[in-house]
Amino acid sequence: MGQRVAIVGTGQTYHRSSRKDVNGVELIQEATARALEDAGLTRKDIDAVVIGNMDHFEGINYVDMWSIDGNGGLHKPIMKVTTGGTTGTTVAIAAFYHVASGLFDTVLAIGWEKNSESDTTAAIITCADPFWERPTFGGAIAGLATGALGYMHRYGITERDAALISVRDRKNAVKNPYAHLREEITVEDVLNSPMLAYPIKLLDICPRTDGACAVVFASEEKAKHLTDRPAWIHQVSTRHNYTFFTDVDRSGRMPTLYEACMEVYRNAGIKDPLHELDVVEMYTPSSFAGLVWIDALGVCDEGEAVKLVSDGVTEMDGELPINPSGGVISTNCIGATGLIRVAEAAMQVSGKAGEHQVPGAKTALATGFGGCHWSDVLLISSRKPS
Amino acid sequence: MMPKGKYPLLTVRSEIEQPYNYSLGRYGSKLLKELRDNKRIVGIKCPRCGHVYVPPRQVCGKCFVKMDEFVEVSSRGVLDSFTVVYFSFLDPETGEKRPVPYGYGRIKLHGADSEFLHFLEESDIDKLKIGLPVEAVFRENRTGSFKDIKYFRVIRE
Numbered sequence: 001m002g003q004r005v006a007i008v009g010t011g012q013t014y015h016r017s018s019r020k021d022v023n024g025v026e027l028i029q030e031a032t033a034r035a036l037e038d039a040g041l042t043r044k045d046i047d048a049v050v051i052g053n054m055d056h057f058e059g060i061n062y063v064d065m066w067s068i069d070g071n072g073g074l075h076k077p078i079m080k081v082t083t084g085g086t087t088g089t090t091v092a093i094a095a096f097y098h099v100a101s102g103l104f105d106t107v108l109a110i111g112w113e114k115n116s117e118s119d120t121t122a123a124i125i126t127c128a129d130p131f132w133e134r135p136t137f138g139g140a141i142a143g144l145a146t147g148a149l150g151y152m153h154r155y156g157i158t159e160r161d162a163a164l165i166s167v168r169d170r171k172n173a174v175k176n177p178y179a180h181l182r183e184e185i186t187v188e189d190v191l192n193s194p195m196l197a198y199p200i201k202l203l204d205i206c207p208r209t210d211g212a213c214a215v216v217f218a219s220e221e222k223a224k225h226l227t228d229r230p231a232w233i234h235q236v237s238t239r240h241n242y243t244f245f246t247d248v249d250r251s252g253r254m255p256t257l258y259e260a261c262m263e264v265y266r267n268a269g270i271k272d273p274l275h276e277l278d279v280v281e282m283y284t285p286s287s288f289a290g291l292v293w294i295d296a297l298g299v300c301d302e303g304e305a306v307k308l309v310s311d312g313v314t315e316m317d318g319e320l321p322i323n324p325s326g327g328v329i330s331t332n333c334i335g336a337t338g339l340i341r342v343a344e345a346a347m348q349v350s351g352k353a354g355e356h357q358v359p360g361a362k363t364a365l366a367t368g369f370g371g372c373h374w375s376d377v378l379l380i381s382s383r384k385p386s
Numbered sequence: 387m388m389p390k391g392k393y394p395l396l397t398v399r400s401e402i403e404q405p406y407n408y409s410l411g412r413y414g415s416k417l418l419k420e421l422r423d424n425k426r427i428v429g430i431k432c433p434r435c436g437h438v439y440v441p442p443r444q445v446c447g448k449c450f451v452k453m454d455e456f457v458e459v460s461s462r463g464v465l466d467s468f469t470v471v472y473f474s475f476l477d478p479e480t481g482e483k484r485p486v487p488y489g490y491g492r493i494k495l496h497g498a499d500s501e502f503l504h505f506l507e508e509s510d511i512d513k514l515k516i517g518l519p520v521e522a523v524f525r526e527n528r529t530g531s532f533k534d535i536k537y538f539r540v541i542r543e
Contacts, residue, residue, distance in 0.1 A: 020395035121475035130408045132441050136490040136503050138471040145469035153516045196473040198511045246492050246501035
């Protein structure tokens, strides 16, 4: 699959609900500077930039050019990528393609969002078909609510079961200095939080965050001079679904995530992901999705995710920790959210995750969720690909 | 020189109002005409896989072939999933806050394989359940719009 590619540096802003002290360009620059510093590089060392955010969130439609002072791309090739919720993982995959192709050796991937600058639900509704779906669609929260209700009906899970995911992720976020929401919550807190769209309550859903993330991808030749702890990209996979929400097949587990994971495992020779993966950074837009989609990772039988979670398998000291960073439930600067999963997965396998490090983690999975139930998956490891 | 001491961090308000005229195409236009004139919901059937899609569109994404067989589907169906929305947000279609609470659902119409997203009459969560039979309620004065169907209501025999 082309030349070998490793992540050699990552950078994030300290994510907050509102960063009125900076504009978007300045926010991007904070993350970019940290990633370059982490990689031991300067702007001059970068061959190309891939940047992404959500359409309509900031109302600026050419962010690749507008953010040039902050994104480090002055007089360099820049590509803007936006694929909804998966934007951050798609940015990462595009940067990977750049380097794997052999045409570029050092590529900067950037995801960012200033959610505080607009009405998130109004902006998200513009992703839906203007005639057939916008009149009823209530944005991500309501869309995820119809899915959550389906899961409750199909698998017999309860609001209390789903709350375990919010509790787990918010507990993990306490140890991540960059996370937005860093206070522990209880199952009762989740159940008693305001109902937004039945059955999703305030503490079941990801927050709105201002933040940015940047990741430096490098070829093997470059990486060996830059770090002794590269995070190698082993596999990537993307699966998209239909345009209309009502066309999505919901008869079984999250189909795009399952298909993408199976492709990645097959190509990587992974037969027992529960034991062969050391950590997962999973895009969990809601507690219900974060629970039920565990079975789409292929680590348990369909409908068995509740048992895994309630047995502590996905806790920091469990067999397969999920979201040591605190995940999307704790931080959601949407265009950056997928890229943060990739950055955090890389930090884990490089042993650079600090207080929220999974001891000895070698192989990590990062997932992205977006749009009409589509998925990106990346497999990242400290072992060099064969 | 940077000003000394604390000073307020400012934001600038900007509102974009931009009219669009989206094409519904020949197939979408036919659905609306049937809704308006005959209170009928039409779908389209894939010649290869036989899947009946509502609303009708030209191409079956799975088979990637053009579809041209319109079929009438029932205005009755089953509630596949739903939600009741309680939080308030700006509706990009109107520029106003969308009234809450409101219920909407994924409706599997009899004779269709895909589902149809529409408003529900009921917004009391305790009176809604997956699997309930529902039917379309048409407006008296229909104009060729999505809202020619007022909402779907639960059929309670």
